[in-house]
Amino acid sequence: MNKQGHSALALLAGSATSVAALTASPMSTTLEVIGFAGVICAASIMGGLAPDLDHKTSTASQKIQLSSGKRKLMRALSGIFLFIGFVLILLGYSIQAGAIWIGAGIMAGCLARLRTIILIASGTLMLMGYFVYDWHWVALFTGIALLIMPFVKHRWIIHSPEFAIVLSLGLFIFGSQYSGWVMASCLGFIAGWWSHLFGDIFGNDGIRSLFVPKFKIALRLFDNGGAAERMISKLCHLLSIVIWGIYGFVL
Ligand SMILES: [Zn+2]
Incomplete structure (x- = not known):
């Protein structure tokens, strides 16, 4: 998909979660309902x-990296800059100038691998939160997940499903310490x-299951991005409207 x-x-x-949560603990004003459901x-x-x-190259990953053309350009520039830097130093022209070119090469290389760097940096922040600031264990878990994300x-x-279960449990336990928006x-x-x-x-x-790799569910009902997916998307939008309609009129 x-x-x-x-x-x-x-x-x-x-939408379904919002309506379930709002039914369990009703809110007094329409503005509150909209805010809560929006979150x-x-x-x-x-x-x-x-x-x-x-x-x-997923949508989520594209948000934290340059386009494929720019990544290629940055990789090429990185190679050229590093080459010039090393030539300047090794041929004895100028260590300072060489260092500047090498620095530019490293920077271009970082820009080409922005996604990896952002994921590792966010993961490191989470781990720091857990070890230094005593954050909830879900920070340790998501920190490790973010760190391994570029390499798995x-x-x-x-x-x-095993990852999803631990993540859900962690977030739920963390969220239930706070009321309202955090839990929402x-x-x-x-x-x-x-x-x-x-x-x-x-x-x-x-x-597929992580520990029992043979346990795999693939219904093979449609291709990614095909007509069936577009139809299912429309159906989901329609159902969301129906859910909110029922909430608005009945509850
Ligand atoms: Zn997926």
């Missing part, structure tokens, strides 16, 4: 796209994450 299908499914999951649905769409950060195969650890964000993210796995089940690759 591509971005369109995943975000539509996530919106549906977010859950936004978190849900984020959760619905986040698992594909393990894919180099697409649809492997990050897409496994956690619930939305969890709903979106599972909607993503649910969406991937329909495709050819499916999802």
Whole structure:
């Protein structure tokens, strides 16, 4: 499933979660309801796209890296800059000038690998939060996940149901320490994450268990981004409207 299908499914999951949460603890004003549902649905769409950060060119990954053409350009520039830098130093022209060219080469190389650097930096921040500031263990878990994200195969650890279970438990326990918005964000993210796995089940690759790799669910119902996915997206949007209609008129 591509971005369109995943975000539509996530919106549906977010809507259902919002209505369930609002039914369990009703809010007094319409503005509060809209704000609460907005936070859950936004978190849900984020959760619905986040698992594909393990894919180099997914929508989620494209948000944190340069376009493929610019990445190629940066890689080429990085090689050229480094070459000039080393030539300047090794041929004894100027160490300072060489160092500047090498610095520029490293910078261009970093820009070419922005996604890897952002994922590793966010992971490191999470680990610092856990070890230095005593954050919740879900910070340790997501920190490790972010650190390994650039190096693991697409649809492997990050897409496994085992990962989803630990992540959901962690976020739920963390969220339940706080009321309101934090819990709403956690619930939305969890709903979106599972909607993503649910969406991937329909495709050819499916999802597989981490510990029992033979346990794989792939319904092979449609190709990524095909007409069937567009239809399912529309159906999800329609169902979301129906859910909100029922909430508005009946509850
Ligand atoms: Zn996926």
